[in-house]
Amino acid sequence: MIKKVLKFGGTSVGTIERIQHVANIIKGEVEAGNKIIAVVSAMAGKTNELFNFSKNIDDNFDKRELDVLLSSGEQVTCALLAGALLKLKIKAKSWLNWQIPILTEGEHNNARIINMNVEKINKFLNDGVAIIPGFQGISSEGDITTIGRGGSDATAVAFAKLFDAKTCEIYTDVDGVYSSDPNKIPVAKKIKNISYDEMLELSSLGAKVMQPSAVQTAMMYNVPIEVKSTFTNREGTKIFDQQNIDYSKSVTGVAYSKDDAKITLMGVEDKPGVAANIFEPLNKAQINVDMVIQNISSNQKTTDITFTIKRDDLEKTQDILKKNKNIEYKEITYNDKVAKVSIVGAGMVSTPGVTYKMFRGLADDKINILAISTSEIKLSVIINEENTLKAVKKLHTIFELE
Amino acid sequence: MIKKVLKFGGTSVGTIERIQHVANIIKGEVEAGNKIIAVVSAMAGKTNELFNFSKNIDDNFDKRELDVLLSSGEQVTCALLAGALLKLKIKAKSWLNWQIPILTEGEHNNARIINMNVEKINKFLNDGVAIIPGFQGISSEGDITTIGRGGSDATAVAFAKLFDAKTCEIYTDVDGVYSSDPNKIPVAKKIKNISYDEMLELSSLGAKVMQPSAVQTAMMYNVPIEVKSTFTNREGTKIFDQQNIDYSKSVTGVAYSKDDAKITLMGVEDKPGVAANIFEPLNKAQINVDMVIQNISSNQKTTDITFTIKRDDLEKTQDILKKNKNIEYKEITYNDKVAKVSIVGAGMVSTPGVTYKMFRGLADDKINILAISTSEIKLSVIINEENTLKAVKKLHTIFELE
Numbered sequence: 001m002i003k004k005v006l007k008f009g010g011t012s013v014g015t016i017e018r019i020q021h022v023a024n025i026i027k028g029e030v031e032a033g034n035k036i037i038a039v040v041s042a043m044a045g046k047t048n049e050l051f052n053f054s055k056n057i058d059d060n061f062d063k064r065e066l067d068v069l070l071s072s073g074e075q076v077t078c079a080l081l082a083g084a085l086l087k088l089k090i091k092a093k094s095w096l097n098w099q100i101p102i103l104t105e106g107e108h109n110n111a112r113i114i115n116m117n118v119e120k121i122n123k124f125l126n127d128g129v130a131i132i133p134g135f136q137g138i139s140s141e142g143d144i145t146t147i148g149r150g151g152s153d154a155t156a157v158a159f160a161k162l163f164d165a166k167t168c169e170i171y172t173d174v175d176g177v178y179s180s181d182p183n184k185i186p187v188a189k190k191i192k193n194i195s196y197d198e199m200l201e202l203s204s205l206g207a208k209v210m211q212p213s214a215v216q217t218a219m220m221y222n223v224p225i226e227v228k229s230t231f232t233n234r235e236g237t238k239i240f241d242q243q244n245i246d247y248s249k250s251v252t253g254v255a256y257s258k259d260d261a262k263i264t265l266m267g268v269e270d271k272p273g274v275a276a277n278i279f280e281p282l283n284k285a286q287i288n289v290d291m292v293i294q295n296i297s298s299n300q301k302t303t304d305i306t307f308t309i310k311r312d313d314l315e316k317t318q319d320i321l322k323k324n325k326n327i328e329y330k331e332i333t334y335n336d337k338v339a340k341v342s343i344v345g346a347g348m349v350s351t352p353g354v355t356y357k358m359f360r361g362l363a364d365d366k367i368n369i370l371a372i373s374t375s376e377i378k379l380s381v382i383i384n385e386e387n388t389l390k391a392v393k394k395l396h397t398i399f400e401l402e
Numbered sequence: 403m404i405k406k407v408l409k410f411g412g413t414s415v416g417t418i419e420r421i422q423h424v425a426n427i428i429k430g431e432v433e434a435g436n437k438i439i440a441v442v443s444a445m446a447g448k449t450n451e452l453f454n455f456s457k458n459i460d461d462n463f464d465k466r467e468l469d470v471l472l473s474s475g476e477q478v479t480c481a482l483l484a485g486a487l488l489k490l491k492i493k494a495k496s497w498l499n500w501q502i503p504i505l506t507e508g509e510h511n512n513a514r515i516i517n518m519n520v521e522k523i524n525k526f527l528n529d530g531v532a533i534i535p536g537f538q539g540i541s542s543e544g545d546i547t548t549i550g551r552g553g554s555d556a557t558a559v560a561f562a563k564l565f566d567a568k569t570c571e572i573y574t575d576v577d578g579v580y581s582s583d584p585n586k587i588p589v590a591k592k593i594k595n596i597s598y599d600e601m602l603e604l605s606s607l608g609a610k611v612m613q614p615s616a617v618q619t620a621m622m623y624n625v626p627i628e629v630k631s632t633f634t635n636r637e638g639t640k641i642f643d644q645q646n647i648d649y650s651k652s653v654t655g656v657a658y659s660k661d662d663a664k665i666t667l668m669g670v671e672d673k674p675g676v677a678a679n680i681f682e683p684l685n686k687a688q689i690n691v692d693m694v695i696q697n698i699s700s701n702q703k704t705t706d707i708t709f710t711i712k713r714d715d716l717e718k719t720q721d722i723l724k725k726n727k728n729i730e731y732k733e734i735t736y737n738d739k740v741a742k743v744s745i746v747g748a749g750m751v752s753t754p755g756v757t758y759k760m761f762r763g764l765a766d767d768k769i770n771i772l773a774i775s776t777s778e779i780k781l782s783v784i785i786n787e788e789n790t791l792k793a794v795k796k797l798h799t800i801f802e803l804e
Contacts, residue, residue, distance in 0.1 A: 016455055016458045016459060019459070020459065050478065053418055053478075053482055054481075054482070054485060056418045057418060057421070057422065057482060057485050057486045057489060058485055058486070058488070058489040061485045061489075062484065062485050062488045064495075065481040065482075065484040065485045065488070065495075065496055066481070066485070068477060068480065068481035068484075068496050068498070069477075069478060069481035069482060069485075071477075072474040072477045072478050072481075075470060075471075075473075075474045075477070076452065076455075076471060076474050078470065079456075079467040079468070079470035079471035079474075080455055080456070080459060080467075080471060082464065082467040082470075083456060083459050083460055083463045083464050083467045083468070083471075084459045084460070086460070086464045086467070087459055087460040087463075093466075093467075094467060094470050096470070096546075098500050098501075099500075099544060142501060144498075
């Protein structure tokens with residue numbers, strides 16, 4: 001008998017039919033002898049609808065009342081799923097945030113789960129399926145709190161830790177993590193096993209399957225995750241600790257982000273504090289700087305600094321750089337049509353030649369590399385945006401990901 | 403400083419604009435120095451939508467989970483109204499059933515409020531407006547319960563009693579209780595003051611302004627009610643104890659119900675137990691018998707018994723009467739196009755000639771009376787359905803209700 005946390009996102013419970021389908025998935029787990037804690041989101045679109053209600057009343061809607069409002073969405077799903085399971089003769093019960101209770105700290109709309117009364121639920125699991133709302137809890141004052149949007153995967157992972165569950169299965173509308181976006185890169189292949197680190201690199205680099213905070217939480221608590229589709233029976237992707245993975249391939253996936261822009265400051269004086277002078281005002285203006293590359297000075301007195309930002313921030317960034325008297329440089333150039341392509345793999349560090357293979361492969365296809373940045377499990381290049389898909393496909397071929 | 407319970411029904415909070423309007427009504431009360439407890443329903447249509455969700459899953463949806471599901475509707479309204487008041491700089495807070503708590507007993511979907519922690523709310527009223535969901539509570543086991551549909555007015559009245567409020571104002575989509583349905587009888591006039599008894603007679607006779615259970619609760623606890631419109635500024639109708647009403651008029655209102663049918667059993671043996679033999683099987687078949695009139699036997703051996711039922715039940719009733727061997731009679735006649743018209747007034751009993759005036763007035767207009775039934779504050783006649791509106795108008799003229 002295995003204890004599992006199953007998490008179903010908004011699209012997985014988006015209609016009555018889908019809720020009934022989820023009930024059947026859970027029925028299968030129960031009949032296989034497993035103890036199930038189901039964590040559910042609001043039906044797709046519901047949270048947005050409620051949020052828009054609040055916006056129509058007040059752009060700065062009271063945060064306490066916003067939590068009361070939004071938390072009702074998961075309450076509805078909990079009740080409907082419990083009813084659907086009971087209809088299938090599977091014993092089940094909805095447990096609301098205050099009935100467990102799920103204790104949180106931190107501010108409204110952005111709380112963190114600190115504890116929950118697991119004994120009550122553990123006792124009930126001997127009888128039936130416990131259905132718990134994701135994304136919410138109560139404060140020490142007894143007010144409803146929410147975890148903040150995009151925190152529902154992390155909630156499920158935290159529950160798995162608190163319940164000491166064997167695994168946390170994230171049911172979603174894709175059937176796993178792919179070596180690249182399968183809608184854009186038809187040759188992309190589903191990854192069977194991936195480490196937390198690799199998943200973090202891939203999710204922050206544009207593979208939008210798992211919320212990064214959920215992967216971080218899982219890594220911190222060492223909770224094995226499986227991402228799988230609610231709508232197919234296929235095996236998903238398992239995300240777990242690196243040391244349990246057998247790396248037959250050096251590269252696990254290829255991520256890319258578009259809508260980037262590259263700025264180069266040429267002839268910057270090469271002395272301590274220069275970089276800080278450049279990036280401090282950008283940080284203050286909430287401009288997110290991604291890659292930063294500084295070349296070695298050729299004349300020992302000046303250097304060139306290149307960095308990438310989101311294309312939308314280009315004008316604002318140029319403005320700041322031109323107006324700021326603390327920043328001295330000879331020339332500023334930019335390219336507003338670049339993309340970042342990265343290979344990610346925990347096996348890269350122990351496999352010689354990965355870097356060379358990547359550069360050679362791109363050169364063979366006449367793809368010019370504008371900048372390079374590396375980390376232990378990732379190698380990123382900036383290229384002209386028009387070459388993005390060509391590059392991603394080429395890297396799939398080179399590293400046998402097809 | 404007056405403490406008031408204000409109750410807003412589903413249509414009063416049916417849109418964001420209406421919730422904002424309700425917030426303005428409450429703002430006016432607060433600025434007049436009153437302490438306000440607002441009891442709110444789910445937004446119009448919401449409870450039906452949720453109920454239909456449950457029906458699509460299971461016709462016998464689990465009652466506990468149905469309460470979890472339906473109670474979310476009022477939670478949404480509570481949060482939105484609190485946010486709307488805060489936007490108007492009026493201090494306010496939503497209090498959910500479990501936060502107060504509102505304790506109930508009885509079964510799910512049909513619970514009764516037995517107590518609530520009024521001190522917490524009373525303390526908060528010094529600071530701001532307390533917003534409470536109608537129609538729900540929690541059981542002694544800590545499960546969510548609902549009061550049963552149509553019980554939200556009664557909930558508000560019970561709250562007024564528990565809080566020792568000066569008055570309970572029911573905001574709705576009509577602007578008060580009329581002497582008859584103003585949509586059908588243009589001469590009908592709004593009643594300024596009415597006693598609980600009269601209101602009960604009027605509501606059970608077809609004036610669908612107040613839920614009868616709410617009037618009964620108010621009468622039991624002697625809580626003054628005011629029914630008024632959310633959408634106009636006009637004064638509503640006050641419902642309170644009979645002895646506080648100055649009866650300048652003998653008749654307060656004229657009620658009527660259509661879709662009735664009349665059945666007469668002629669030549670029924672005049673002995674004990676005969677009536678029971680007739681009505682017992684009808685009761686078992688859940689046929690609602692309204693008026694029953696038994697004439698004095700002319701020959702001392704047989705009698706005629708007349709009664710009215712809903713027209714839809716006519717065929718079933720005839721079937722039962724014909725098949726049942728315990729019932730002996732010479733002949734059965736029926737009229738399936740009759741209506742009941744009633745005058746209601748607590749002053750009737752002390753005013754001579756009301757009965758005579760009613761019969762004479764109807765006779766003057768050639769309206770034939772098919773049956774008569776009286777109680778202390780009510781006089782009902784059965785007439786042919788086609789004469790209904792003519793009779794109601796005539797009674798308005800006779801008793802100066804225009």
